[in-house]
Amino acid sequence: MILEFCARAARAYERRTAIVCSSGLTASAGRCIKFPLAKSRETRYNSPMDKKIEIRLATIADYDGILKLWNSEEQSRRAMNPVDDSREGIERYMKCNPNTCFVATLKDGTGDAAQIIGVILTGHDGRRAIIHHMCVHPDFRRGGIAAQLVAKAEEALRAEGINKIFGLVFKDNEAANAFWERQGYTLRTNLNYRNKSLNPAVPQGE
Numbered sequence: 001m002i003l004e005f006c007a008r009a010a011r012a013y014e015r016r017t018a019i020v021c022s023s024g025l026t027a028s029a030g031r032c033i034k035f036p037l038a039k040s041r042e043t044r045y046n047s048p049m050d051k052k053i054e055i056r057l058a059t060i061a062d063y064d065g066i067l068k069l070w071n072s073e074e075q076s077r078r079a080m081n082p083v084d085d086s087r088e089g090i091e092r093y094m095k096c097n098p099n100t101c102f103v104a105t106l107k108d109g110t111g112d113a114a115q116i117i118g119v120i121l122t123g124h125d126g127r128r129a130i131i132h133h134m135c136v137h138p139d140f141r142r143g144g145i146a147a148q149l150v151a152k153a154e155e156a157l158r159a160e161g162i163n164k165i166f167g168l169v170f171k172d173n174e175a176a177n178a179f180w181e182r183q184g185y186t187l188r189t190n191l192n193y194r195n196k197s198l199n200p201a202v203p204q205g206e
């Protein structure tokens with residue numbers, strides 16, 4: 001029991017360390033001290049694992065890996081539809097928003113293509129930005145990957161002159177709502193979300 005706990009803690013620590021080190025985010029770095037196995041700052045920033053996780057711009061070449069990640073997660077699947085989230089749909093989205101979609105990738109050291117373990121799609125209409133389908137692989141959660149993806153997207157949107165971002169979150173998605181709250185995305189209670197489908201293959205929603 002104790003051994004199992006230690007192994008889980010060590011795995012969580014390795015994951016978190018890798019992520020902290022690849023971003024250098026101060027807030028994340030601060031969280032490392034919670035772990036009893038804390039390494040020195042210098043060691044943390046040079047662990048071999050750190051070099052395996054990368055956050056970079058997404059391209060349509062990432063589509064298969066992104067789709068695999070979305071399909072593995074119920075919360076993402078429920079927000080998808082076969083038209084907008086098809087290869088053609090995502091390609092169109094990325095062409096309109098070439099600088100604001102990001103993936104987190106993990107290299108396994110075998111030389112194979114890196115696995116996509118996180119994704120955020122954001123885009124704008126010249127005025128407001130919207131966030132779509134952010135997802136992190138379950139094995140890498142609570143390590144700061146989503147926070148880094150959001151930070152990257154915000155930086156890119158700011159660089160394009162965008163002043164405000166919004167996102168839609170299912171009310172019963174507690175993890176995501178807690179996440180967005182933590183990132184400073186406040187809940188608007190004075191608005192109703194209204195939509196209309198222009199294509200019978202794209203559900204209107206409840």
Ligand SMILES: CC(C)(COP(=O)(O)OP(=O)(O)OC[C@H]1O[C@@H](n2cnc3c(N)ncnc32)[C@H](O)[C@@H]1OP(=O)(O)O)[C@@H](O)C(=O)NCCC(=O)NCCS
Nearest residue numbers: 075134135136141142143144145146147175176178179182
């Ligand atoms: C929501 C999601 C993207 C968060 O990814 P993540 O990489 O685990 O998030 P982070 O590690 O960056 O979390 C940052 C902070 O958000 C909050 N948070 C994240 N997940 C949380 C959870 N399950 N419960 C409570 N708070 C949570 C915490 O404050 C966390 O900081 P901490 O770990 O120091 O406490 C991930 O849970 C996910 O992919 N869920 C399924 C898909 C989904 O729901 N996407 C969102 C659609 S809007």
